[in-house]
Amino acid sequence: MxxxxxxxxxxxxxxxxxxxxxxxxxxxxxxxxxxxxxxxxxxxxxxxxxxxxxxxxxxxxxxxxxxxxxxxxxxxxxxxxRTTPTGNRPPAYDRAARVGAEERTYRPDQDRRGSAFETDVAAAFIGDYEARDRLARHMQEERVERGDQLVRAAGTGAFAGLVVPQYLTDLYAPAAAARRPFADACRPHDLPPQGMTVNLSRITTATSTALQTENAAVSETDIDDTLMTINVQTNAGQQTLSRQAIERGSGVEPVVLDDLFRRYASTLDGTLLNQATNGLTNVATAVAYTDASPTVVEMYPKVLEGLAGVEAALLDQASGENIAVMHSRRWYWMQNAMSSTWPLISQPGITAQMSGVNLGTTYGSGVRGTLPNGTPVIVDNNIATNYGAGTNEDELYLVDRNECHLWEDPNAPMYIRAEQPKLASLGVLMVVYGYFAYTHARYAQARKIGGTGLVTPTFTGV
Known part of the structure; x- marks a missing residue:
């Protein structure tokens, strides 16, 4: 071996x-x-x-x-x-080649725009062996530095998978993306290596106990389960570039690949929230907040109503790790409220007269703050803002994060395949893809606040 x-x-x-x-x-x-x-x-x-x-x-x-x-x-x-043994006298010190710390094949101090990497990718696919050698060295360097993430980055072919040097993706202004705040908050699992479904057993008929009358039969109910089948889905995108764009342009290929990564993350997160039938918006139980003049003070009790519903649905299966997931416009609207009232019951780490705590973190960096009862807030702009009759409402979700399950390939980041299917037209194809499965419905626990009280907010301090 x-x-x-x-x-x-x-x-x-x-x-x-x-x-x-x-x-x-x-x-x-x-x-x-x-x-x-x-x-x-x-x-x-x-x-x-x-x-x-x-x-x-x-x-x-x-x-x-x-x-x-x-x-x-x-x-x-x-x-x-690099060394060839001979019987000759060793050369003078200043004429001898020595091996020290080896530099990376592609370095930001020598090639800030990444043109060398782009040129080698294109050249490798038309048989340039020196370009292939440089790419092979680069991939080996990536395996040494990030081997736990790149186990299957390269396939059985010479260059079935390539990883773009990380420094190349930090030197330009990318198109903004909503990325994956909610997906990162879900309970993670490694996706099984084979199969296109994830199957879970869910108890649908429980056993029973009851007070027994002497000599009477003891209570008995046959336990029964139902197979819960969760489909494995494929998230993928592609882009075809001309060799002219790669060879004559500046930083074209890494920019395109990084943008594909961003779209991948946004699509995954948006699917978890909005997909028909299984997305969070479609499995959550509605908590209506209808108000022609909504205020934060009026909406907050709906948050507690939703959290009460989450715990009532889970009972002893509740982990206590509840989160609130909302759009950024809703988070800032909640922060704009000014009030002379405050909760009657204080919460750990929350000052009594505050309506919550803003942690001052940036978008996509995890928990943005906490509500007055201590519930962490995840801000996610993949939440739709076109709900309701006026197509101007968003929704606020309340879930036990440990019951929002997400299976992903353990070898993320996503795969990249550089191919040249259109040799006659000098085209280079780049594909980003990955497999995932998810469910929020192992228990019917999720709640969503929606209605006319969540129309486009006005920042009036109430």
Whole structure:
């Protein structure tokens, strides 16, 4: 077995250990929510979780050792190729070639616009072997620095997959994108390596207990489940560029690829929110807020009504990690309100007279703030703003984030394939794609606030 095969095997084993550790952590959190838990039970579960932690550490160490060994082997191979043993006297010190720290193949200090990388990609597809060698070195450098993310970036062909140097994507003004704030807040899972469905068993008929009359039959209800089938979906985009644009333009290819990445993220997130039948807007139970002159003070009780519905639906399955997901216009509207009233019950970390806390973070960076009852806020501009009869309403979602499940390929970032299907017209095709599956409906827990109270906001301080 080669070193590359051993590294691939070690990564797969590490992923399995990580999944097992997450299961142990989930089990521990579920146990802690049990009202009848004992210290011994918690200690036993913590010990099991810690054992899983140790296994992850052991697997990671083994992988790091293999990767380091592979890097060293490549360094020695390169060194052997650069030296030719002879019986001659060694050259003078100032005339001898020496090997030090090797620089990256594509460097921002030498090629800020990325033209060398673009030219090599195009040249490799018409048989330029030197360009292929440079791209191969670049891919090996990426595997060393980001190997855990690029296990399957390259396929069996010479250049089935290429990763654009990261510095190239930071030197221009990209088209704005809503990206994936809600998707990043969902409970993540690794997508199974095969199959186009994810199947879950859901108990639909529970057992029963009842007070027994002496000598009478004990209550019995046959437990039953229903198979929940979740489809694996493909998110993909492509762009065909002319060789003239790549070879004669400046920074064209990395700009296009980065824009495809942004559209990929936005499409994924928008699907989770808005897709017919399964999107959050279509599975959430409506909480109506109808008001011709809406105010933040009037809307806030609807938030509590929605959160109450989430917990009532989940009962002992509630994790307590509730989140509110809203459009940026709704978040700023809530911040604009001024009031002389405040909640009667204080919350941890919230000043009594405040109507929430703004954490001052940027869009897409996670939690933006908290509501007066401590619920974290996710701002996501993939939320539609054309609901209602006037096509000017948005919606505010309230969910237990651990019941918003998202399965993604563990080898993200997304794949890139550079091909040349139209040789006669000098075309270069770039494709970005990935597989995912999701569900918010394992339990009917999600709530959404909608209605005329959520029309385009006016910032009047109320």
């Amino acid at each position: 080669t070193l590359a095969e051993l590294i691939t095997q070690a990564r797969e084993t590490l992923n399995t250990s990580l999944a097992a550790r997450q299961q142990e952590q989930d089990a521990l959190m579920a146990l802690r929510s049990d009202e009848n838990l004992t210290e011994d039970a918690v200690a036993a579960r913590v010990a099991t979780r810690d054992a899983a932690d140790a296994e992850v550490t052991r697997r990671q160490t083994a992988l790091d050792q293999l990767v380091a060994e592979q890097v060293r082997e490549e360094e020695l191979t390169a060194l052997a190729a």
